[in-house]
Amino acid sequence: MSSSPLSRRSSVTAPTRPPGDRPRDDHPDLPTGAAARAPGSDAPLVKRRMTPGRRRRIWRDTGLFFLLIAPNLLAILVFSYWPSVYNIVLSFMDWNLLDPFPEWVGLANYKDVFADPDFWTIILNTVVFTGVTVAGSLVGGLALGSLLATRVRFTGLVRTFAFAPHMLPGAAVGMLWLFMFDPNYGLSRFLFGLFGADSPQWTTTSDWSLWALTIAYLWQRLGFVTVIYYTAILDLPQTLYEAAALDGAHGWRMLRHITLPLLSPITFFLSVTGVIASAQAFDLISIMTGGGPGISSSTLSWMVYEEAFQNFDIGRASAAATTLFALLLMMTFIQVRFSNKRVNYAS
Amino acid sequence: MSSAVPTAPSAPTPSDTSLPTSGPTPTGADPSRRPLWLRIVLTVLVIACGLVFLVPIYWLFSGAVKSNDDIYSWPLKWIPTALHFENFREAWETVPFGRFALNSLITTSIGTALEMINAILCAYAFAFVPFRYKNAMFLFMIGSMMLPGHVTLIVNYITVGNLGLLNTYPGLILPGIGSAFAMFLLYQQMRTVDPEILQAAEVDGAGHWRRMVTIVVPMSAPMILTATLIVMIGKWNEYVWPLISTNTANMRTLPIGLLYLRSQEGYTNWGALLAGTLMAALPMLILFFLAQRRIIGGMAAGAIK
Numbered sequence: 025m026s027s028s029p030l031s032r033r034s035s036v037t038a039p040t041r042p043p044g045d046r047p048r049d050d051h052p053d054l055p056t057g058a059a060a061r062a063p064g065s066d067a068p069l070v071k072r073r074m075t076p077g078r079r080r081r082i083w084r085d086t087g088l089f090f091l092l093i094a095p096n097l098l099a100i101l102v103f104s105y106w107p108s109v110y111n112i113v114l115s116f117m118d119w120n121l122l123d124p125f126p127e128w129v130g131l132a133n134y135k136d137v138f139a140d141p142d143f144w145t146i147i148l149n150t151v152v153f154t155g156v157t158v159a160g161s162l163v164g165g166l167a168l169g170s171l172l173a174t175r176v177r178f179t180g181l182v183r184t185f186a187f188a189p190h191m192l193p194g195a196a197v198g199m200l201w202l203f204m205f206d207p208n209y210g211l212s213r214f215l216f217g218l219f220g221a222d223s224p225q226w227t228t229t230s231d232w233s234l235w236a237l238t239i240a241y242l243w244q245r246l247g248f249v250t251v252i253y254y255t256a257i258l259d260l261p262q263t264l265y266e267a268a269a270l271d272g273a274h275g276w277r278m279l280r281h282i283t284l285p286l287l288s289p290i291t292f293f294l295s296v297t298g299v300i301a302s303a304q305a306f307d308l309i310s311i312m313t314g315g316g317p318g319i320s321s322s323t324l325s326w327m328v329y330e331e332a333f334q335n336f337d338i339g340r341a342s343a344a345a346t347t348l349f350a351l352l353l354m355m356t357f358i359q360v361r362f363s364n365k366r367v368n369y370a371s
Numbered sequence: 372m373s374s375a376v377p378t379a380p381s382a383p384t385p386s387d388t389s390l391p392t393s394g395p396t397p398t399g400a401d402p403s404r405r406p407l408w409l410r411i412v413l414t415v416l417v418i419a420c421g422l423v424f425l426v427p428i429y430w431l432f433s434g435a436v437k438s439n440d441d442i443y444s445w446p447l448k449w450i451p452t453a454l455h456f457e458n459f460r461e462a463w464e465t466v467p468f469g470r471f472a473l474n475s476l477i478t479t480s481i482g483t484a485l486e487m488i489n490a491i492l493c494a495y496a497f498a499f500v501p502f503r504y505k506n507a508m509f510l511f512m513i514g515s516m517m518l519p520g521h522v523t524l525i526v527n528y529i530t531v532g533n534l535g536l537l538n539t540y541p542g543l544i545l546p547g548i549g550s551a552f553a554m555f556l557l558y559q560q561m562r563t564v565d566p567e568i569l570q571a572a573e574v575d576g577a578g579h580w581r582r583m584v585t586i587v588v589p590m591s592a593p594m595i596l597t598a599t600l601i602v603m604i605g606k607w608n609e610y611v612w613p614l615i616s617t618n619t620a621n622m623r624t625l626p627i628g629l630l631y632l633r634s635q636e637g638y639t640n641w642g643a644l645l646a647g648t649l650m651a652a653l654p655m656l657i658l659f660f661l662a663q664r665r666i667i668g669g670m671a672a673g674a675i676k
Contacts, residue, residue, distance in 0.1 A: 085501045092496035096489035099549030104515040107526030176413040182421035191659040193608040195626035196652035200431045255671045304521040307610035349522045
C-alpha cells in the first residue's frame with residue numbers, strides 16, 4: 025500500500041480529483057480484501073514531481089513510521105535476530121560464562137560434538153520425537169477434525185475439550201502425564217491391566233522415556249491441529265462436493281481427490297510450524313524425564329540447556345543450538361520446496 | 372461498526388461456522404439425511420475421542436482433591452471418597468506458591484501489556500503510515516517468527532546478564548515483548564477499517580495519533596482482545612526463559628514452581644503435586660472456557676489465511 029501516501033497527498037495537491045477515488049487508492053486491495061498481503065507490494069509508485077513540500081511530508085511520514093515501529097523493531101532485533109546470529113559466532117568459541125572473554129577455537133566445538141556418539145543419539149531422538157509428533161498430530165488431527173466436522177451430537181463439546189490441553193502450561197501437562205504414567209498408581213497400569221499386562225516403567229527406563237514424552241506432547245498438540253483442520257474443512261467450498269457427488273465420487277475418493285488437495289495449504293502450515301514447535305519442546309522433557317535416564321530422552325533442545333546452564337560449556341551448547349537452527353532451516357526449506365510442487369493454493 | 376467487524380473478513384472463525392447448518396457437509400451428506408445407525412456410530416466415535424482428552428483432565432482435577440489413601444490404592448479409585456483440600460495447603464506450604472503466583476501475575480500482565488502496545492503501534496504504522504520500504508520491513512518482522520526461540524536462549528541470557536537484569540522482573544519480561552504474531556493479526560484487522568472514516572477524520576484535522584486512538588483502536592477492539600488473550604496464555608505458560616533467567620525461589624514463576632515442588636515432594640505425595648499442577652493450570656483453563664471461541668478463532672485466523 026505504498027500508494028496511500030501519494031494518493032492521500034494528491035487529495036491536497038490535486039483537488040479536482042473525484043473524492044470517491046481516494047478510498048480505493050488508499051487501500052487498493054480492499055475491495056477484494058481476502059489474501060494476507062504484505063504492505064507496499066501492490067500498486068507501483070506513481071512518478072511525481074518532487075516539490076519541497078512533498079519531500080518534507082515523506083520525511084515526516086518516514087520518521088513517524090520508524091517512531092511507531094521502533095520499540096517492536098528494537099525488541100525483535102535485540103532478542104531475536106541478534107541472538108540467532110551471535111549464537112553462531114559463539115559456537116566457534118570456548119567459554120564457561122565466567123571468564124571475561126570467550127576464546128576463539130574455530131571448528132573445535134563441532135569436531136568435538138560430531139565425534140561424540142551421544143550427540144548422534146540425541147539427533148536421532150530429536151528426529152524421532154519431532155517426526156512422530158508432527159506426523160501423528162497431522163494424521164490424528166485430520167481424522168478427528170473430519171469426525172468433528174460431521175456435526176453429530178457432542179462435537180462442539182469435544183472440540184472444546186480437545187483444544188484445552190493446548191492452553192495449559194507444558195509444565196502442568198508434564199506433571200499430569202508423569203502421574204498418568206506412574207506404573208503403580210497411574211492410569212497406565214489400569215489401561216495395560218485391561219489387556220492383562222503390566223505398565224511399562226515409562227519415564228524411568230530408557231526404552232520408554234522418549235515415547236512417554238511423545239505421547240504427552242501429542243496429547244497437548246493434537247487438539248490444536250484438530251481444530252485448525254476442523255475449521256478449514258467446514259470452510260471448504262460446498263459446490264465442489266456437490267459436483268463431485270453428482271459425478272458419483274464419495275468416501276475415500278472424495279477425500280483423496282478433493283479434501284486433501286484443498287487442505288494442502290493448511291497441512292503445509294501445520295507441518296512447518298509443527299516441526300519448529302516440536303523440535304524445541306522443552307518443558308515436558310524438563311518436568312518428566314530431565315533428558316534421562318542417561319540420554320535416552322535427550323533432544324537437541326535439552327542438550328542446549330544442559331550444556332549451557334548445567335555444564336556451562338557455552339561453545340558446545342552454541343554448536344548444538346546452531347545445529348538445531350540449521351536442521352530447522354533445512355526442514356523448512358524442504359517443506360517449502362515440496363509445497364511449491366504439491367500445495368494447491370488455487371482456492 | 373466496531374462490533375460489526377469482529378475479525379478480518381479473511382479470517383474464518385469457528386463462530387461463523389459453529390452454527391448448525393442444514394447444507395451438505397464436506398464429509399458426506401446432509402446430517403439430517405444420515406441414517407440412524409451411522410449417526411450412532413459417529414456419535415460413539417466422537418465420545419470416545421472426547422474421553423481421550425477429558426479423562427486426563429478429570430484425572431488431574433480428581434487427583435488434586437484425593438487423599439493419599441485414595442491415590443495410592445489399587446484398584447484405582449475413580450471417584451474420591453472425600454474431597455481432600457489439604458493437598459492445596461500442603462503444596463502451598465512446601466514451596467512459596469503465593470510468591471510464584473504473584474510473579475506469574477506480574478510478568479504475564481506487564482509483559483502482555485508491553486507486547487500489545489508494540490503490536491498496536493507497529494500494526495498501525497504498517498497499515499496507515501506511508502513508507503517506501505514497508506514491504507521489506509514487514510517481511511523482516513514477520514520473519515522473526517521463523518527464528519527458533521530456543522536458539523536465542525544463550526545469547527539472550529548473556530545480553531540480559533550484561534544489562535544486569537538476571538533474576539529481576541525486567542529481565543523476565545523484556546526478551547518477550549517483541550511482537551510478530553499479534554502484530555500480524557492486528558495488521559490484518561486494521562486494514563479492514565473503512566478508509567473513508569479516516570479520511571473524514573483527517574479532513575477534520577485529526578492527526579495520526581488521534582486517528583489511531585479514537586478510530587482504529589476502538590474499531591479493532593475485538594481483535595485486540597483476541598490477540599491479548601493469545602499473548603497472555605503464551606506468557607503464563609512460558610517455561611524455559613524463567614527457568615534460566617531466575618535463580619532464587621522468590622523470583623520463580625508458577626511453571627518453574629512445579630519443577631521445584633516436584634523436587635521437594637518427590638513422588639510420595641502426588642496429592643500435593645497435582646494440587647500444585649492444578650493451581651498453575653486452572654487460570655488458563657478458566658480463561659479458555661470463558662473465551663474459547665475468541666481464542667480458537669484467533670489461532671485459526673493465524674493459520675487459515
